[in-house]
Amino acid sequence: MNGIHDLGGMDNFxxxxxxxNEPVFHDDWERQIFALTIAAFPAGYCNVDEMRRTTECIEPAVYLRAKYYxxxxxxxxxxxxEKNILTQEELDSGRSIRTEGGNxxxxxxxEMIQYAMSNPVSARVEKEIEAKFQTGDKILAKNLNPLHHTRIPRFIRGKRGEIIQDHGVFLLADTNAHGGQDKPQHVYSVKFTARELWGEExxxxxxxxxxxxxDYMEHLPN
Amino acid sequence: MSKSSHRDPLSDTQLRVKALESVLLEKGVVKQETLDAIIDNYENKVGPHIGASVVAKAWTDPDFKSRLLENASDTLAEMGLSGIEGTHVEVKENTAELHNMVVCTLCSCYPWTLLGLPPTWYKSTPYRARAVRDPRGILAEFGVKMSENVEVRVWDSNAEIRYLVLPIRPAGSEGLGEDELAELVTRDSMIGTAVVEMN
Incomplete structure (x- = not known):
């Protein structure tokens, strides 16, 4: 989605x-919403890509006006x-009203939360999947403009870069954010020159x- | 119509957080002791002092440094440094020819396990917007003049890999031990918006 969250390269902010000496949190409500989010996550209600997709759907003017938390x-x-965990009435009242149904x-x-704060919680997928690219390959970042969640920002679409490292196989955020099909694939560090991105100046x-x-790239002749 | 359709989406923040917390606790979706443990971890336990100790160790132990640069995730996990927003980590070394700087243009990704939660400026729209386009301008604002002969390399942590900058060890620090060195290492130097200097 070409949303307001995709800020790279914009001016005038x-x-x-x-x-x-900034404190970690500025207010109790910041502590609370942070902890609620971290605690609710591993229960299996949603994954991090769904969280990001939801944040990106905040109306642009509100997104820019909102404090971080x-x-x-x-x-x-x-x-x-969305996940039918609570009802609007319950959010409004702060009390459990629905006694039957709901997810x-x-x-x-x-212990699981404590464990996850200090032990590997891998986003990597342990599958043998062939890498489409090798270190040193020249690539073109595809000109993708999907309406769904994606992690290819606008400022590199259509630009030429070079693969510098293969990080292994990860889920594809685009599908994971929508509870869609599993599309694990290799993720690479890709280097772009500042001039390729922003011009000769x-x-x-x-x-x-x-x-x-x-899925975000195609080969260029080396 | 529900009252929610009329209200400013940013109104009543404290009340709404309290309501959400109360009902999630009442339904048993989360537990109070879990919330307390999470807050305690991120407010009191993790923080830039962890990253600073890693940097100081890398400065004094060449074998550790080469393992850290080669495979930071495993090297750090062996030290018990892993977890949410810090399982897949890359450490990027600054040199006389290369200065590294980290941003997340799409949200606020940051190596929590090494630096704690990010400062507000790192998550702000101006930093996220400008870092990939004008890193030298930001460095100048932060008090770092970078020579044209140095490559400024910005890492946009848009996937699940988190980045830590290994700053240059300052001249004059030769006699210092690991703990004294760690005292010199600032959070911003590990984001790459500062350099490490002798006090």
Whole structure:
């Protein structure tokens, strides 16, 4: 989706405000929405790509106006309704009203959450799948403009780059975000020159590296 | 019509978070002790001091450094440094010819296990928008003048790999031990928007 979240290369958002000795959270509600999101995740209600897809669907003007954790709140509210975990009345009242039906899973045991905060929780898929590209290959980032979730940002579409590393096999965010078919494939670090991306005025030596799935690229003659 | 259709989507934030928490607790979808453990971990346990100790170790132990650059995920996992937003990690070394800098243009991906949760500026629209287009302008704003002879390489962590910058060890730090070195290493130097300097 060509949404407001896809910010790379845009201008005029103003200065980057830095806060000296910034606390991890600024308010209790930030702590709460962060913890609720992390705790609800592993129960199996949704995956990280579905969360990202939901955040990206926030109306653009609201997305830009929202504080960071307000986007988390909007996202989790949408997810609990979409997944039929809670009803709107329950969100409005803060009380459990629906006693039958609804998609409720038991809380994830404490130990599992503790484990996931300090042990590998792999997004990698342990499948032998052939890599379409090798290190050193020249590629073209496809000009994809899907209406669904994707992790190929606009600023590299149609640009030429070079494969510099193969990270192994991962799920494809595009389908994983929509509960769709499993399309595990290789993900690579791909290097683009700043001039390829931004034109001749960009610094001659500078580069941008980004991680791309097999489906996002096609071969160019070396 | 439900009242939700009329309200500003950003109104009543505290009340709505409280409501969501109350009903999820009441239904047993989450447990209070789990929420407390999560907050405690990210507020009190993980943070840039972890990344700083990794950097200091890499500066003083060449074998560790080469394993870290070759396979950071396994090397860090052996040290108990892994988990959510930090299972697949790459460490990128700054040199006299190459300066690395990290962003997530699409959301806010960040190596939580090594740096804790990201600062607000890292998640802000101006940083996400500008980092890939004008990294030198950002570096200048952050007080780092980068020579034209140095390649500035921006890593957009748009997939499931998280990036940590291994900054250059500052001149004059030769006599310092690992703990003293770790004290010098700032969060921003591991994002790549700062360099490490002697105090």
């Amino acid at each position: 103003g200065i980057i405000n830095r806060e000296e 307000q986007k988390w709140l909007l996202t989790l509210e949408s997810i609990v309704l 409720l899973l038991p809380a994830v045991p404490d 960009a610094a001659a030596k500078d580069t941008v590296c980004i991680d791309l799935h097999d």
